[in-house]
Amino acid sequence: MSTVAGSSAARPLPAPETGAPPTRRQASFAARWRRDWPLLLMALPAALLLLVFHYVPTLGVVVAFKDYDQWSGDTAVEAIINSRWIGFTNFAELFADSQFWDALRNTLLITTFQLVFFFPLPIALAILLNSVVSTRLRGFIQTVVYLPHFFSWVLVVTFFLQMLGGSGLLAQVLRDNGLEPWNIMTNPDTFILLVSSESLWKDVGWGTIIFLAALTAIDQSLYEAAASDGASRWRRLWHVTLPGLRPVVVLLLILQLGNALSVGFEQFILQRDAVGRQAAEVLDTYVYYLGLLTQDYGVGAAAGLFKAVIGLILILVANRVARRFGEEGVFVRS
Amino acid sequence: MRARRRRAQRPAWEEPPTVPGRLAKGVLLTAVVLAVLIPMWSVIVTSFSSQKAIADAGGMVFLPRDFDISAYVLIFTRGEVSRAVWNSMFITVVGTVLSLVCTVLAAYGLSRPGSLWHRPLLMFFVITFLVGPGLVPTYVVVTSLGLKDSHWALILPTAVNAFNLMVVRQFFMGIPAELVDSARIDGAGEWTILTRIVLPLSKAVVAVVGLFYAVGYWNIYFNAVLYLNDAEDRVVQQVLQAYIIAGQSPAGIGSPPALGFNAPPSLAVKMAVVVVVLIPVVAVYPFIQRHFTKGVITGALKG
Numbered sequence: 001m002s003t004v005a006g007s008s009a010a011r012p013l014p015a016p017e018t019g020a021p022p023t024r025r026q027a028s029f030a031a032r033w034r035r036d037w038p039l040l041l042m043a044l045p046a047a048l049l050l051l052v053f054h055y056v057p058t059l060g061v062v063v064a065f066k067d068y069d070q071w072s073g074d075t076a077v078e079a080i081i082n083s084r085w086i087g088f089t090n091f092a093e094l095f096a097d098s099q100f101w102d103a104l105r106n107t108l109l110i111t112t113f114q115l116v117f118f119f120p121l122p123i124a125l126a127i128l129l130n131s132v133v134s135t136r137l138r139g140f141i142q143t144v145v146y147l148p149h150f151f152s153w154v155l156v157v158t159f160f161l162q163m164l165g166g167s168g169l170l171a172q173v174l175r176d177n178g179l180e181p182w183n184i185m186t187n188p189d190t191f192i193l194l195v196s197s198e199s200l201w202k203d204v205g206w207g208t209i210i211f212l213a214a215l216t217a218i219d220q221s222l223y224e225a226a227a228s229d230g231a232s233r234w235r236r237l238w239h240v241t242l243p244g245l246r247p248v249v250v251l252l253l254i255l256q257l258g259n260a261l262s263v264g265f266e267q268f269i270l271q272r273d274a275v276g277r278q279a280a281e282v283l284d285t286y287v288y289y290l291g292l293l294t295q296d297y298g299v300g301a302a303a304g305l306f307k308a309v310i311g312l313i314l315i316l317v318a319n320r321v322a323r324r325f326g327e328e329g330v331f332v333r334s
Numbered sequence: 335m336r337a338r339r340r341r342a343q344r345p346a347w348e349e350p351p352t353v354p355g356r357l358a359k360g361v362l363l364t365a366v367v368l369a370v371l372i373p374m375w376s377v378i379v380t381s382f383s384s385q386k387a388i389a390d391a392g393g394m395v396f397l398p399r400d401f402d403i404s405a406y407v408l409i410f411t412r413g414e415v416s417r418a419v420w421n422s423m424f425i426t427v428v429g430t431v432l433s434l435v436c437t438v439l440a441a442y443g444l445s446r447p448g449s450l451w452h453r454p455l456l457m458f459f460v461i462t463f464l465v466g467p468g469l470v471p472t473y474v475v476v477t478s479l480g481l482k483d484s485h486w487a488l489i490l491p492t493a494v495n496a497f498n499l500m501v502v503r504q505f506f507m508g509i510p511a512e513l514v515d516s517a518r519i520d521g522a523g524e525w526t527i528l529t530r531i532v533l534p535l536s537k538a539v540v541a542v543v544g545l546f547y548a549v550g551y552w553n554i555y556f557n558a559v560l561y562l563n564d565a566e567d568r569v570v571q572q573v574l575q576a577y578i579i580a581g582q583s584p585a586g587i588g589s590p591p592a593l594g595f596n597a598p599p600s601l602a603v604k605m606a607v608v609v610v611v612l613i614p615v616v617a618v619y620p621f622i623q624r625h626f627t628k629g630v631i632t633g634a635l636k637g
Contacts, residue, residue, distance in 0.1 A: 049436060
């Protein structure tokens with residue numbers, strides 16, 4: 001978007017209040033200031049909040065390169081400034097910690113599993129929903145399946161506990177019918193299935209929104225043309241619907257990849273004690289235990305930084321790859 | 335969309351559905367809907383059941399028998415639950431108002447391409463999408479601002495969400511420029527334009543973003559564990575965790591040292607707490623749900 005005043009046909013800028021005709025390519029700074037200061041003032045509160053709670057902590061990752069000593073200053077920020085630089089020592093310590101590698105392995109396992117098995121499910125559900133002809137019925141189903149997205153993880157874990165846990169509804173039904181009850185909630189071996197089902201239950205419905213929107217954007221005449229060429233229902237799905245969804249699928253895959261190392265905090269912290277650290281430790285919980293509970297700020301920050309950098313690299317690489325394959329990628333110019 | 339398909343009909347070229355196909359579709363969709371509704375149903379029924387009904391059922395009650403509200407009477411006379419409800423309501427209401435005001439103002443301030451410092455300012459907001467601070471530095475900043483043990487620690491750090499901001503901005507940018515221009519010719523300032531013209535046209539998106547913020551505040555758990563030490567300050571999610579999840583594991587993390595119950599809460603009481611946490615979300619959501627597609631997609635697809 002150009003900043004040339006008065007030359008954009010789609011959206012003409014208001015003439016500066018000085019009354020000068022917009023012949024100059026760019027209004028003077030003073031004129032623009034007089035015209036736009038209310039806009040800047042409006043953006044100020046949000047900008048300040050982000051500055052204090054986003055940018056300052058982002059700069060605070062320097063702790064990862066320091067021997068943080070909380071007694072070296074009166075406030076934490078002062079202590080950070082006064083602490084000694086130690087280069088990559090914190091990272092060396094981090095990479096020497098076998099628990100870090102356990103956490104990384106668990107994180108990658110869970111991400112891969114969810115990407116392969118559960119990424120397609122919202123697409124399938126969206127196609128299924130889209131084929132429901134009655135708007136009333138479809139609206140009702142949508143209302144119901146979006147709902148769990150708004151539940152907290154505490155609530156989701158509670159529901160799973162009460163339904164599938166050792167004294168939950170399923171176990172009761174099994175016992176009543178003389179079957180062996182089966183407790184998925186405390187079994188480390190099936191933990192990956194448990195967390196994936198929880199994520200699925202919480203977000204599969206929500207995930208359909210964007211695909212449903214993409215489905216309505218597909219040109220209906222393509223279906224008609226395919227049908228008149230004798231394409232069956234399944235062939236239309238394969239040759240019209242799925243290609244129509246491709247840009248959205250690629251976009252969401254890239255975004256998912258960027259989050260590959262953050263599988264989430266609360267879900268794992270809540271269930272860590274029930275299944276044990278071996279299965280439930282992921283990078284986020286590792287950072288929490290190491291950085292905050294054992295007060296090893298430097299190494300904790302190093303782990304956090306490692307996670308953020310890998311995430312950023314993944315998202316940029318995925319975006320590059322997607323462009324190579326002729327997709328639009330994340331950074332759509334508006 | 336509703337108008338276009340009011341009468342259920344298929345395009346002429348589409349073959350009529352087969353019986354097995356319809357059956358499979360019906361079974362699948364019913365299963366999906368039941369997977370959401372059954373847990374909610376049985377939790378609500380159990381919370382309204384008497385001890386005897388629960389004992390007879392061997393745990394969770396699925397078919398309601400005798401109606402009993404003693405669990406609710408108990409939790410609200412016990413103090414810790416009602417205190418947590420007040421705390422959560424305070425955080426939710428104050429936080430949502432603050433978030434909405436900041437978000438709407440900033441979204442409007444950024445909605446005019448070509449305004450002074452538009453591009454660098456936009457970058458300033460968008461970068462927070464891509465690069466986030468880690469847990470440890472955030473914790474250090476929040477505590478050194480003296481926000482520990484204060485409910486503001488749950489509100490301020492997450493008050494502005496750049497994604498929501500971009501959704502609102504995208505919506506504002508879709509409002510016809512002619513409307514804004516004619517108001518300006520009539521002598522309206524930016525504030526008047528925002529409150530009299532832009533906002534009345536944007537009720538849907540503001541409602542949706544408001545719901546996102548409100549649900550976010552109501553659901554805060556981890557930050558509460560992080561920043562609140564005082565039992566008086568606890569929020570509903572912490573009480574829920576303490577009543578139910580911590581009870582299942584030997585030493586729950588963040589299991590509050592003193593929530594002050596003598597006997598372990600009965601199942602009906604536990605389920606009543608679940609319902610208390612559940613109800614506000616379920617109550618508000620249907621009114622805003624119909625705006626989702628409009629509100630979310632305008633921002634998400636183009637953003």
